[in-house]
């Protein structure tokens with residue numbers, strides 16, 4: 001049985017939306033856990049088996065998956081009938097995996113670095129910068145409405161997420177802003193947000 005450890009209004013909300021997109025809500029047990037928040041609220045939850053108490057975290061029997069890029073790839077392979085990712089051997093598989101790793105290894109550091117005002121030559125040499133990130137996104141989106149062209153995939157769900165949460169961080173490039181709006185308008189996003197509002201209200 002797959003168990004997904006989730007905390008409302010956090011990075012794990014995008015994984016909750018993915019599970020909804022995959023039509024897998026009846027096959028993944030969602031466990032709500034607490035996390036320490038930036039505003040000082042919350043605490044590490046002993047019920048969360050993540051080695052650092054973070055979310056999202058996914059367990060599959062004795063195995064586990066951490067980091068959103070890996071969780072996205074794992075769940076898409078587990079529920080291939082949803083068509084949210086090219087499977088091994090299918091066209092665009094390489095680009096799909098590259099976007100997931102680019103998100104985790106480059107985009108998140110760049111976006112967070114910008115939020116924190118980080119400016120260091122080694123940081124820039126390693127990750128480039130937000131202008132370079134915007135170029136990479138814009139050149140992909142020049143080929144179609146989504147990162148893989150005509151086809152919406154779980155890569156769009158993951159990569160648009162920081163800009164949906166923090167619109168001020170979204171590059172001021174029309175093709176990127178339109179893509180973020182297109183992804184954010186998917187019913188799974190509204191569903192996940194409503195789920196989280198309900199969970200927070202129930203928790204008091």
Ligand SMILES: N[C@@H](CCC(=O)N[C@@H](CS)C(=O)NCC(=O)O)C(=O)O
Pocket residue numbers: 010011012035036037052053054055056066067068069
């Ligand atoms: N790189 C991880 C980041 C996970 C992460 O930092 N999650 C935050 C929630 S938005 C968290 O669990 N914070 C609690 C803590 O740091 O203890 C991913 O993308 O999955």
